[in-house]
Amino acid sequence: MNHPMNTAADVLELAPVVPVVALDDVAHAVPLAEALLRGGIRTIEVTLRTPAGLPSIERIAAEAPDMVTGAGTITEPGQAKRAADAGARYLVTPGTTDRLLDDIDASGVPYLAGAGTVSEAMRLAERGATAMKFFPAEQSGGVPFLKAIAGPLPDLRFCPTGGISPQNAPSYLALPNVGCVGGSWLTPKNLLAAGDWAQIEQLAREAAALR
Numbered sequence: 001m002n003h004p005m006n007t008a009a010d011v012l013e014l015a016p017v018v019p020v021v022a023l024d025d026v027a028h029a030v031p032l033a034e035a036l037l038r039g040g041i042r043t044i045e046v047t048l049r050t051p052a053g054l055p056s057i058e059r060i061a062a063e064a065p066d067m068v069t070g071a072g073t074i075t076e077p078g079q080a081k082r083a084a085d086a087g088a089r090y091l092v093t094p095g096t097t098d099r100l101l102d103d104i105d106a107s108g109v110p111y112l113a114g115a116g117t118v119s120e121a122m123r124l125a126e127r128g129a130t131a132m133k134f135f136p137a138e139q140s141g142g143v144p145f146l147k148a149i150a151g152p153l154p155d156l157r158f159c160p161t162g163g164i165s166p167q168n169a170p171s172y173l174a175l176p177n178v179g180c181v182g183g184s185w186l187t188p189k190n191l192l193a194a195g196d197w198a199q200i201e202q203l204a205r206e207a208a209a210l211r
């Protein structure tokens, strides 16, 4: 656990690509984390949208401590504390409500809250956030949207997620208001099911070289 993880801004510095994964099998968690680490990706966002999510975070935190594990798809009060207790070092939400943000703030864990519009980004900024997730990125205006808001919102930096691919990631990463991107392409279900850790390591290596 060598990486300071004090603020949401720190999350943006971990890797050019944050792999987003919905795990179906807890047994995949540690070999996946180790494959990503070998490929040069030192963070993973394990979503809580499957029952295996929370126990997978616990496993990775215990058995692959060099991996900085975040918990994703935080949508309900209570999840932040459970994720933190499992070992999540940061939290990610697809969108935000005041009730959810109050609950996450109380957990004390850094978070990337989701914003898809200028007003959502401004509301998060009002609460002190300078780093946030832009979701769903491609569907919400993509690179042109981020370029357009850099002028009026110069203090905000984003992790665009949703519809990002190896093909379009470089144009996002070239933007000054983008710190990293999130994507599921490093962890395809077929490779996870097959336990093809070598191929996942290779995808991670290519992603790590994007910045």
Ligand code: 3PG
Pocket (backbone or CB within 6 Å): 020, 161, 162, 163, 164, 182, 183, 184, 185
């Ligand atoms: C998700 O919702 O799973 C993440 O935003 C990743 O989206 P993607 O599958 O479009 O990369």
